[in-house]
Amino acid sequence: MTDTYDVVVIGSGPGGYVTAIRAAQLGFKTAIVEREHLGGICLNWGCIPTKALLRSAEIYHYLQHPGDYGLTAENVSFDAKAVVERSRAVSRQLNAGVGFLMKKNKVDVIWGEARIAKAPRGEAAGTVAVAAPSKVPMQPQPPLPKGALGPGDYAARHIVVATGARPRVLPGLEPDGKLVWTYFEAMVPQAMPKSLLVVGSGAIGIEFASFYRTFGAEVTVVEVLPQILPVEDAEIAAFARKRLEKQGIRILTGAKVNQLDKAGDHVVATVDDGKGGSRTIEAERVISAVGVVGNIENLGLEELGVRTDRGIVVTDGLGRTNVEGVYAIGDVAGPPMLAHKAEHEGVLCVEAIKGLPTHPMDKAMIPGCTYCNPQVASVGLTEAKAKEGGYDIKVGRFPFIGNGKAIALGEPEGLVKTIFDGRTGQLLGAHLVGAEVTELIQGFVVAMNLETTEEELIHSVFPHPTLSETMHESVLDAFGRVIHT
Template sequence: MADTEFDVLVLGAGPGGYVAAIRAAQLGLKAAVVEREHLGGICLNWGCIPTKALLRSAEIYGYMKHADAYGLTVSGVGFDLPKVVKRSRQVANQLSAGVKGLLKKNKVPVFDGTAKLAGGGKVTVTAKDGASQTLAAKHIIIATGARARSLPGLEPDGKFVWSYKEALVPDTMPKSLLVVGSGAIGIEFASFFRTLGAEVTVVEVMDRVLPVEDEEISAFARKQFEKQGMKIITGGKVTKLDKGATTVTAHVEVGGKVETLTVERVITAVGIQANTENIGLENTKVKLDRGHIVTDGYLRTGEPGVYAIGDVAGAPWLAHKASHEGVICVEKIAGVKDVHPMDKLNIPGCTYCNPQVASVGLTEAKAKAAGYEIKVGRFPFIGNGKAIALGEAEGLVKTVFDAKTGELLGAHMVGAEVTELIQGYVVGKTLETTEAELMHTIFAHPTLSEMMHESVLAAYGRAIHY
């Protein structure tokens, strides 16, 4: 019979869960995972990874359409949507299989089924065929993730109204599309379909797109989106959808007035909802706050021996946050010295639209609101030789410093490859770098990263190239 007693049992094998289980095994703990659907979770199968594969196809298609600008001749430019989708699914499947291999390599057994806390360090696992078994563990980590939130009247129907899942495997290329919500998920899909030629309208209830980003970066990104032909409505609310035979008519309320917009498809991207139902929390001391599990800095819940990591444990809803929480949680369980709670201001955020957006730390507005006296540096892509050579001269790098101490409070970027560049600032911020260290750092030439240096210099009136 299979072993049913463990030191650590992880409920969910997403980027938080599988990482926690592997780290537990590395530390000599007997670990196991329960997963009801996909190894790798939403991220690898229906989120981060397949969307990036789609966006890459769109990016290359966009370059092909503008080949003449690079002195190249390309004829018969087009795309095959089923092939684009097939490639995306193959990438996701490859990575999911990779997770399976990693768990096997680390001798972490996977139990297929739905898990439910049964009290006293026990978990009941029910397989799809209805068969159930009970597992026991000293430490139980809830990593059940989250799902797309739907608004009344805007529920996805799989045909005309899509969630992210239908948007990832579209059965048709819509000529017109409405995206509800301009966070990372919404704006990435808007970017993908617009690049492939759809008429795209984005409706955002807040006063700007990408509302969690620095205001200046949001404004810059919006101008680029609109330059590409995207229509953006901010301060708007979709109140109703009327479905016809082949189209959907949306009622959009803006400033007290209602406008109608008829499109072939609608994508809803209005946030997420934690998966806390039916996992046995009712008879525990686990507390919820707005649907998410409350934890301390080491991911402990109110119930002894029960922990929560990742999306189920609250914002920011990012795969890398989940993974890091998994490591912190397990290392604390294992008694590793010098385990520190996570500083959420050191978590980078990346959006893979065109142009890309990336950030870490406080925005200019939040730094001021927190009482800091600040110095702000800006450097545009147009001042960078590599950006111009790439044909990617539209962008901005912005840095925010504490004027008194020189501490890097935040960094915000929009433009080509900024999702890769941001890590330089993340490392610097984690090391508690000041402007002095960044100024004395040598950046290779010609690179996009030179703009990071120039932005720091600009904050102190020392920019050389602009």
């Protein structure tokens, strides 16, 4: 057994590697255990490479409509393998970047699969047993960071579980890697399918639907709930749906795939339309995007008595489990399952271990973003949730068609919606759909964290011409002072 570490983090996704860096900054002797790729799902199979794919789709979309900008482009085409390779190259660059950050911050990297053999107790360290990886990576493993450690037993005073999540599998929709895909296979197609069925309309499902439709696939989305993007404000989701349908995406809500029959090169889905009828949908490929489930297995948690609930580790607001010295952060600790939530949660966890003054994260102030076309972004309460909470609300709306920058960009279809407490002026929620709204939402996040009221927002000066002016106008509209509509 090596010398005792102060902190051992299991998992090197955004939550894990940020936790390790912050622990090292605080003076803890720190190690991180990873079995496949530094950066985890986000850098290798999620947040980053999907945005690279969507960027290629965005540029291809513009090239298909050059006349809208007074331009001419002929014989526009795409190379599916090159699109995928660009995305993988972005991932490799960031993967290497995480390795550099580990070295810079003197975090030891331990390569293998971790199991907590003994939990820390008081001043006595616990033990993390690391075995050789059993999982075969879908993509070649980048070179290990110089000095990376291997299998063995490692002593730790604090153990942070940051093992992330994997795609949820429903009976009858089991992925086979050929006809039925998870997001793993959907990110590395050998060729673009001519037709696609997407089951699930959360952020993952809608982003892939948008990507593949842009490259010419006939796309159908099936969602069991009444609206797509179920966590979003109903008005914003309805706006996004109209735009997606205008692009040719067929959307069935309140519907369920009851049966999936596979042929040699396609599938036939039997779909209950929720109205007493059924229909069949034939598609070359199916993407199952029905959520994710935490990676809690084979970690020794059951033997230690760590409490879990429906596939996640139960923690308090600072990452502590019911077992002393064992913590959990990120997707494995429950929703919202977002990289930025995981990062912040990890920082709070190790700062609490250090004894620094801190407080649990307010999950109501965590923004959510969907990078389809049009983009969707939100923070705080939806209009329905605000009403359920008993607030007497004021709602402001401002369309992109009233914004000069949006028109100049050729992106006039969008909407900003703000929700205020009519009594106090507190900003309760903000919901946006349109071009680049994932970059705008943070302005409302900062405002909410500063407990800003409508008065401060109204008197803030927004630069012209920018899309951010739509945010200002939405606030003005909530209080009867809108200018440009």
